Amino acid sequence: MSALIIDITLWGSVVVLGFIAFQRGRVVLKSSLREGSMDFINIVPRIALGVIGSGYIAAVIPAEIITGWLGPDSGWLGVLTAVIAGAATPGGPVVGFSIGAVALKAGGGTPQVVAYVIAWALFAFQRLILWEIPFMPARFVWFRAAVSVPFPFVAAAIAMVIGKP
Amino acid sequence: MIVIAVLVAVSVTLVYRRDGIDGVLEILTHDLALFGGILPRVLAGCLLGAFIAEILPHEKVSRSLGPNSGLKGLLIGTAFGAILPGGPFTAYPVASALLTVGADFGATIAMVVSWTLIGYGRAVAWELPILGTDFTLWRMAISLPLPVLAGALGRFVYVRMYPKAAP
Numbered sequence: 001m002s003a004l005i006i007d008i009t010l011w012g013s014v015v016v017l018g019f020i021a022f023q024r025g026r027v028v029l030k031s032s033l034r035e036g037s038m039d040f041i042n043i044v045p046r047i048a049l050g051v052i053g054s055g056y057i058a059a060v061i062p063a064e065i066i067t068g069w070l071g072p073d074s075g076w077l078g079v080l081t082a083v084i085a086g087a088a089t090p091g092g093p094v095v096g097f098s099i100g101a102v103a104l105k106a107g108g109g110t111p112q113v114v115a116y117v118i119a120w121a122l123f124a125f126q127r128l129i130l131w132e133i134p135f136m137p138a139r140f141v142w143f144r145a146a147v148s149v150p151f152p153f154v155a156a157a158i159a160m161v162i163g164k165p
Numbered sequence: 166m167i168v169i170a171v172l173v174a175v176s177v178t179l180v181y182r183r184d185g186i187d188g189v190l191e192i193l194t195h196d197l198a199l200f201g202g203i204l205p206r207v208l209a210g211c212l213l214g215a216f217i218a219e220i221l222p223h224e225k226v227s228r229s230l231g232p233n234s235g236l237k238g239l240l241i242g243t244a245f246g247a248i249l250p251g252g253p254f255t256a257y258p259v260a261s262a263l264l265t266v267g268a269d270f271g272a273t274i275a276m277v278v279s280w281t282l283i284g285y286g287r288a289v290a291w292e293l294p295i296l297g298t299d300f301t302l303w304r305m306a307i308s309l310p311l312p313v314l315a316g317a318l319g320r321f322v323y324v325r326m327y328p329k330a331a332p
Contacts (some may be wrong), residue, residue, distance in 0.1 A: 036215030053173030135257030
């Protein structure tokens with residue numbers, strides 16, 4: 001259901017922007033359509049490798065290793081472990097959030113799990129390489145990842161201060 | 166690309182040795198279905214990026230998202246990232262288009278970070294069902310200031326790393 005809403009919003013935006021481009025003239029519409037299709041054709045093989053490959057990579061890294069060290073008494077060392085684990089977690093959104101959920105249920109501390117989820121969202125290594133670099137200048141990607149490093153720690157600190165949800 | 170291909174090949178071999186051909190095929194069918202499902206969205210993302218690059222007026226973008234756009238530029242980037250629909254296949258082409266039409270690293274970082282941390286797409290589709298409403302909302306609240314901070318840090322470091330590129 002939510003996937004349907006996302007698809008509708010997405011294609012709705014495409015149609016609206018396409019209409020704006022059309023109003024600017026057929027040439028504008030045509031050249032952006034050509035540009036977009038070329039991007040698409042270039043990107044598909046990389047995504048094929050990424051999506052099909054990530055299932056195998058995720059299958060060989062056992063989840064217990066990642067969930068093991070995030071207990072509530074683990075403090076800042078636990079946060080650091082969580083950040084490294086987040087960066088190392090392969091696979092799509094299901095994998096990252098599921099490990100977070102398992103860690104919470106298995107008694108992981110909330111600041112640690114927050115740090116884990118945020119580190120994973122910001123700079124999961126596999127996603128940087130498979131998704132972000134094909135689409136964007138590599139220089140920007142590494143720069144953004146480097147700049148993002150402090151923020152899981154900031155989030156964990158905020159979580160420690162304001163307490164549980 | 167080659168590194169990843171090798172990594173994938175090694176992983177496939179390990180899965181094969183552990184689970185046999187059934188394990189390999191199970192993952193393959195699952196991932197092929199996933200791949201087929203996201204292809205249309207990839208196309209939508211690429212078209213979205215191309216349209217944005219074509220119709221957004223360059224002077225306006227570089228004024229409101231460029232190196233001199235100040236806090237306002239970072240806030241615009243954050244808001245844009247939060248409302249942008251779709252997955253990585255939308256966000257990254259659009260961010261890349263913004264860079265080409267004159268947004269600076271700072272505002273683009275704010276946008277990408279905001280999309281990963283407070284974008285509703287992923288939260289609604291995956292985080293809510295898996296981690297629960299309480300945790301998700303609480304995590305998003307904590308994340309609210311982060312895109313602006315990351316963008317500001319990015320801008321601060323960028324100007325010092327590439328002094329010649331700055332105006």
